[in-house]
Amino acid sequence: MSTHDFGQVSRTVGTVFRYALLAATLVGVVALGILLLFVAVDAIQPLTADPGWHLTFFLSFVLPTLAVSGYLYLRAPDSLRAGGAIVGLLAVTTMFAGGVVLIFVDIVSPIAWFGFVLALALPAGVLALVSRTLSPGMGTSVGLGALLLYLSLAGVPGPLGGVVGLAPVAPSVIALVGSIPVLPVDWMLLAVSVSLPVGLLAGSYVASYTDRRGGTAALGLTVALGVAASLAAPSLGISAGPSLLLATVIGVPAGLAVWRSWETDRLALAVPAVVVGGAFVGAVAVELLGFAGPQSWVDWQFLTSAHSRIAEDAGLYPAIGGSILLMGAVIVLSFPFGVGAAIYMEEYAPDNRITRLIDVNISNLAGVPSVVYGLLGLGVFVRFAGQPTGTVLVGGATLSLLILPIIIISSREAIRSVPEEMRQASYGMGATRWQTVKNVVLPRAFPGILTGTILALGRAIGETAPLIMIGAPDVVFSLPAELSAKVSAMPLQVYAWATLYGSPEFYQKAVPAGVVVLVSVLLAMNSLAIVLRNRYQNEQ
Template sequence: MAADTSDDSAASGFGQISRSKDVAFRLLALAATLIGIVSLAALLLNVAIDAVGWLDWGFLTNPPHPNPNEAGFLPALVGSIAIMLLIALITFPVGVGAAVYLEEYANDGYLTRFIQLNIANLAGVPSVVYGLLGLGLFVGLLNIGYGSVLAAAFTIALLILPIVIISAQEAIRAVPDSQRQASYGMGATKWQTIRNVVLPRAMPGIMTGTILALGRAIGETAPLIMIAAPTTVFGIPNSLLSKVSAMPLQIYNWASYPQTEFQYGVVAAGVVTLLVVLLTINSIAIIIRNRYQQRT
């Protein structure tokens, strides 16, 4: 009887310690979450307050100007949107196609493992290295042109392509093999199985990875500097070979001006515009992803 009482006390003490650790870990995780959210909210609020009075229709439709009251963001805004559209058109089909080949067609041999290892390594290469690659390949070898729309899009597309491939591979890998076997059992070919079974079910994950990659691409500055993209242009690009600036470059240029109005008000208005464009692009991609989820 005494032994049973001792065992019950030990079990009760162990359970109490476990619950205490669980509560402590939950509070620690909550504190870490709140620190990140509160810090980000404070930063965004500070930027939004500085942008009041500067972010208006004239700011969005005027070209840059040495007078802060007349400075505009239109060429950089149009340039960033053009670059992002080209990046999406390049990276999505190439990245998904590479992922489909590696997951569905390639043999598990040394060559495939070597390719997988290099893709994983390329995802962690600093962006300035891709800028040097773009300068040597697209500007020097292919002679696309310094700071052109095509050179900027191809360079940043190389930067985010490994991320798109890896995320697409994970999404394709997550599709159960039983669904593939069921499709084969119905007489479907491999391509029909990939098109009608694998890709529709993997598309939400593929879209999520693409959204994250595009979010990184829109804020990149180092590759654009390396391919000699101008920090300021006064007209919107009218062809794929036109000189182009981007919102991060224009914001960086304004931050170097000595006037206080540029360093705070105009820069803050540019940052808010950049965030709005980023959130808009992400929202459109999320809507498309959710539609695929509903279909599947």
């Protein structure tokens, strides 16, 4: 092919096209930013604060942050990015810590959670021991793991035995733990079932950069932090269990990020130091000087109250808890099936007409409108399976159908990105296909799988149409206590405020506040996906 086949080469056209794309992107970003700014101003009402409040925070927080950020931008941009990541991590973990405390205060008791963790740990330990000693194949491992998990969670013979009329022989691990007459206090159970697993993860992370002694130290410090927070809780006027959870969920990731920056880039710590320190100094100063802050609708009362017909008293608490439960059900139902289907399609399925047809249908299902999945959930789970409408189980199953194609597609792309040479090297070392998938492919693809899953959950948590179609109530006044209880969600609650209670007061107060909370949760979830994606790209 000769060069004249491409036509006349002109840099002007390419430059115009480049700046046209840039302009289109800026228009979209600016328009969205203006919209969110208007909503945030209505919800937070910054202009209602005293001028002294603004001046105090400008001098203690805004000005030092701009000065340090400007200096690092010119001298050490990598340090600025690393410091900004630590600040973002603090904000995200604080938000998720609130959700964790909500779960353990009003939804799941510490003893039930302890029994559940133990019911998962026992089969995992037995399966790991069997795999190390006998090296079973993939089918045997999956079958044995499923059997052990069923017996641990459901007992012997469990619900399947009840269907055929068999009498119970042994209770589940959860029921067995709950029947113990004398139990430790709640914070001790949380220390074992929350702080210890988080400590194991932290220890593994530290050990990957140092050695086993460093990992053991990180494990001990994590557990010690939770115990210390529990013991100090009474003097702070809060309960021991929530104090342990807050210290673990916020303190451990922040501590790991600070430790890593101290080892690699100490200049990056200037950003979180000036941000956190400036905010603390500003808060103390306005309290001492008596300056009133903004009369924000997003306050503690809004986050911890149920719905009310009066906009000033309306809250989002049951909807927040409902969204958390729905996302928990979605993760349990969609992640194993989505990742399992992706592994089969990429590693085991033959390339024939049937698999190509399935591949095309999965891609098409990813673009189906969400209301169609709501109708599908209504027909399958309510009409066919006979489940009550609007429950946590039905809502979670319907939203799982919605994001299952997205998880399959993103997981397949992550698995496909693993170099073929790594598989061939594993086969050359005598590994089986299952061992190659387990030890080579999945560890390499897991960050991409997790990124796609989080983005899919971000779509699910913002959906309203599927919940309306399955009969979820617009308003609930208490948190659901079981999977068969009625549930609402944050987008559904905001939709109810904007329609059923669509008065000017709700439009100006409750609706903007609900939108700010919902968008904040979505941004937090998407930020996790961005961090995982960037780390995955850096490892490549």
